[in-house]
Amino acid sequence: MTELTKTTVLHQIYKCPGCTMTVEVLHGADCTLSCCGETMKLLVDNTVDASREKHLPVIEQTAEGLTVTVGSVLHPMEEKHYIEWIEVLVDGKAYRQFLHPGDAPVAFFPLQAATLAVRELCNLHGVWKTEAGL
Numbered sequence: 001m002t003e004l005t006k007t008t009v010l011h012q013i014y015k016c017p018g019c020t021m022t023v024e025v026l027h028g029a030d031c032t033l034s035c036c037g038e039t040m041k042l043l044v045d046n047t048v049d050a051s052r053e054k055h056l057p058v059i060e061q062t063a064e065g066l067t068v069t070v071g072s073v074l075h076p077m078e079e080k081h082y083i084e085w086i087e088v089l090v091d092g093k094a095y096r097q098f099l100h101p102g103d104a105p106v107a108f109f110p111l112q113a114a115t116l117a118v119r120e121l122c123n124l125h126g127v128w129k130t131e132a133g134l
Contacts, residue, residue, distance in 0.1 A: 008033065011089065013127050014040035045119060045129035055128040057086065057118040070105035070120050077101055081124050090116040
């Protein structure tokens with residue numbers, strides 16, 4: 001009997017349906033990721049928020065760097081509903097700021113970029129992504 005496999009791709013995010021451990025693929029392969037005896041769930045990057053208010057990262061570039069705010073209306077940062085991290089993907093590099101309940105859903109990255117992708121992970125609603133040419 002052969003095991004079913006799937007291809008994992010660089011920077012994909014997977015979450016365990018049991019313990020909620022989250023992993024990001026750093027080297028793709030033909031495999032199935034599992035945890036707690038279950039297949040991990042691929043979190044697909046959402047790029048359209050129906051309200052466009054709470055989940056999509058908003059990017060502001062200044063001379064000092066990039067400020068990323070989650071939502072044009074700030075995302076809640078409560079114990080049961082919050083942004084776990086904000087990540088900038090640019091020029092083959094990943095920069096991530098971890099957040100906690102009670103923090104502002106904002107991160108500053110001291111870098112400049114002409115094009116980039118920004119993602120964030122909401123503990124309840126998954127991964128949200130904005131791509132920008134600045």
